[in-house]
Amino acid sequence: MDQTPTSQSTAVDPATPSGPEKQPLQNAATSSGDPPMQDPVLLRLALGYVYFHFGFLKFFPDLSPAEWLAEQTVMKLLHQGLNPEHSLHLLAVFECAIGLGLIFKVFPRIISVMFFLHMAGTYLPAIYMPEMLFKIAPFAPTLEGQYIIKNFVFLAAGWTVLVPHAFGNAQRRRTSRETSQPPPP
């Protein structure tokens, strides 16, 4: 299988030698002579901005257009264990934390886990209330359904931005073991 990364991909090429220091991914050049991988800074910031903005809106009743969908989903997920306001605030905290993590590039593993949990959660309305998401399932979405389908773009963006940072070291260690080189610190 061809392991040559594309110029936009941040997936770590196992063949890429890692340096003695904690190398930023963008400096890791491939042995094949391809251009070095780029850390998608703008993509990360954009993702962080959207998460923080939309999350922060949820602290204020009425400002978030996704309020009813979010409330109903969290309430169903928790078996009506939280009232709507607290459900929304819980989600707001979650989203703001992801947003801040992405903007400031901190706690990549924790943020990754939160991000993918959140992403999974955004698809729950399709299980809990498909009637609200599809005029005729699965190919004729409502406006809300369309937004949820568009979350596939978010998912891909998050994968691109987060996975190499969060799990890159593990991959590098694995690669180092395979090539009998000392693992990077």
Add this chain to the structure above:
Amino acid sequence: MKESLARLLGTVFVIILSVGITLTYERYKGTGLSRVPEKHLPREVPPSKEPIRSEDRNSAAPAPVPDPPAPTAGPAESPPAPASGGSDHLEGLTIYPMVTKGMRTPFDLWHYYGRGVSSFTSPDLPMRFEQWLDFHKRQKPELMKDVTAYMNGRYHFTGEAIPGAVMSGGKAIMKGPVATLAPGVATHEGLAQLSPEEIRTKDLFPYKPLAHPIQTVAHMVFPQSWIKVHPDHERIDVDMDIPEAYLPEFPPPMFLTTHKELGDVTNGREVTLDNYYEIFDGLLTPEQMEGLKELLRPSATTWFNHTNHRITEKPSKGVACFDCHVNGHSNGAFELGPDSRPNMARLRVDTPTMRGNYNLMQLSSKRSIRSMDHFAEVEEYFDGDPGMQQAIGPRAVKREVTNRMGDLNSILDYPPAPKLNPLLRLIPGKATEAELRGEALFHGKAGCVQCHSGPAFVDDYMHDLQVERFYVGRPEGPIKTFPLRGIKDSPPYLHDGRCPTLHDVVNFFNVVLELKLTQAEENDLVSYLLCL
């Protein structure tokens, strides 16, 4: 260095965004688009000590409000009670959730407040009708499971009857109180010894309001005994939440002021469009007969109609007055009072009996309607929303017809009360000791007679019991006094049915009016009420 700069820029960006959204919210709330009234006081923000200046407020807003009371010291678990007579009761409340038709709503809706996007609604569903059916088919079992758990948490429905006590048609009358007491309160009598502040602060009040289980749809929820006979009115979204034993009998007897000698003129039957003529020909005047027919004639109303805006699987021909007021009484169906907006602010209301309406100067729980004609006229659109008329048809009941409905309404009598003399006092030779003690309490220590007097045991006024002194909740405001004549036939009690038995309602008033009655005195009062 570069990283520090990036973090600094990120921090500035996050601060700008947070402040921007917060300021936007301040501009947004109170506008026509917002559910948040201008007076919204988030719990996190301590109330300003500065008096509110009138020029700071919208010109259409009410007069300046006094500062909310300062929190009390000690282990306060709930916000302090609003000052008596104060106008600001927002402390501790939260804004109504954003929901659309069909969505579940919190059972503790008394904790919420806010405004609607509009006073008017529309007959459009948020989905296709086939999806609407699927949605409720999936949601209803979950909802009813939660409703049952909630009601069983609030009440111990033991099904135990008061020995020898029956309604006018023979149905057993349930014993109480069945309202569940909070941990730490041993008895209902003990509850009545506590102060309003203590009950509120420790969240001990067992008689909080009842909400409609699905307030986004609302409308009539009929008892199963009635649904068995009228299966076309079975709802796809919700069922009755109070056990059958705690509801009025079905069908109830029907007594006429004009034919006292006949007793129950229906002979145990439910009066319908099919049999009314047979039962009443020769007993009613032509005008009364026409009025009765109108009370039996279904009219397409919100959620019970032929359009997709309905909560029955098959198109419904609508509901008639006598669908809830069966035989001029009540089958215990509940709905939302049509008198407030947004929909979630509407109070759950039980079906009141029509018996004895001839003696009432005021009808309806909140709207102070002054004539039975007017009452019949406005009730055709129970949700009170002319925005629905284009879809389900215009008002059909004209003034001359409502007059005739009023004519029939005017002869619906109370059930017999053989222990009362013409002045509505107990006949000592017929009454028991307990009943006589209850009567003395009614006119004495308990003070019931202050509002429940006259031939119908009602003063025809609306009273604000200020029940929010006992729990954190939106004040319900003045509610019409309910007549006590024939009260044993009309469980559950209070406008929303939060008191399933007479024992509960006596305990409710013992607490709310701070009467400090003993359990024995409460029981005596119940014995007396069974005689009315």
